[in-house]
Amino acid sequence: MFSDIKKIRIEDYNYPLPDERIAKYPLQNRDESKLLIYDKGVIQQRLFKDLPSFLDKDSLLVFNNTKVIQARLQFRKKSGANIEIFCLEPIDPVDYALMFQSKGECVWKCMVGNSNKWKEGNIFCVENDSLCAERLSVDGNTSVVRFSWENKDLTFADILDSVGELPIPPYLHRKTEESDKRTYQTVYSKIKGSVAAPTAGLHFTSDLIDRIRKNGVEIAEVTLHVGAGTFQPVKSEEIGAHAMHSETVCIRKSTIVQLREKLGHIVAVGTTSVRTLESLFFVGKRIRQQKTSLNIEQWEPYDDLNEESTPYESLTAILEYMTYNQMEELHFSTQIIIVPGYSFKIVKDIITNFHQPQSTLLLLVSAYLKGDWRKIYDYALANDFRFLSYGDSNFLKM
Secondary structure: OHHHHHOOEHHHHOOOOOHHHEOOOOOOOHHHOEEEEEEOOEEEEEEHHHHHHHOOOOOEEEEEOEEEOOOEEEEEOOOOOEEEEEEEEEEEOOOHHHHHOOEOEEEEEEEEEOHHHOOOOOEEEOOOOOEEEEEEEEEOOEEEEEEEEOOOOOEHHHHHHHHOEOOOOHHHOOOOOOOHHHHOOOOOOOEEEEOOOOHHHHHOOHHHHHHHHHOOOEEEEEEEOOOHHHHOOOOOOEHHHOOOOOEEEEEEHHHHHHHHHOOOOEEEEOHHHHHHHHHHHHHHHHHHOOOOOOOEOOOHHHOOOOOOOOHHHHHHHHHHHHHHOOOOEEEEEEOOOOOOOOOOOOOOEEEEEOOOOOOHHHHHHHHHHOOOHHHHHHHHHHOOOOEOOOOOEEEEEO
């Protein structure tokens, strides 16, 4: 069966998406967006502000509290050639919190635009010529870049806030605007590190979250820093040849306690929360198998489809591991890919946006719906729903 999963044809997950159906800007009021509710095959249409009425009162709503950084930087060579550097993930220091507090210099894994114009030598930032970039190495379409700056009182977070540009999705086909700094962040974003927003969360307002809490629904937060790979198209004919990107996760011990208590009632807000929560099951499995690394590989969930462990046992193993090692936070990376044939372990319901054709995100939705995704997307297209990051959303219940 594993070999059959790898033979999934990406062209079977295509649908017509006219450019005019892609929302280029968000609505003025976040929670006035449309909400498609799919409840065991039955579809109805509401507004997102109606969500509290459809959440079971014993639910645990899980948000990804990552914050998008102004990761795009413009540099210029002495010859006049413009070079764009897109920060992907920290290398030295590797910890995100330490990276953003770095003073004087730091090293990042980056994508470089107009890369062939930068053969050697240092280049300097267009907005602040005291910020220098030096390319240390090249690996495929990424580079290792050392940044250095003269004012040693400034942290790298200060640098990005000063001269960086927020990287909105490429399919919006427009430049970042000042309003995006506010609208392309969730209202609960806290931990800097993403280069793309967990967009299902963009529909929530502080007032809506208060209403949800008053209805008795609990809320928990996880952190998965969304990488640029979230926009990477599947170029292979079969999904087995697609290399999934890896992303960094951080979860507090108290959150894992909540998750264990609420198994069977967990609602994931966004595909990043889904991937985080489902990865936990396999982290627990690794701990029980006494493996040294907790990092989850792409096809790991499909190695043993007759898994005997339960989600409760996996979460318990994580808690015991954290207690033994006196850890309040669990850190790991995940490369998990969720495609049809996957059996969900932790997540019960999903709130998500409408995703690009032939994307791994659409495969995840299809996996959850057991193939019934076309019914939802056909309805959304026929009823003027807005698509992708700034578009409308759906609440999936199985």
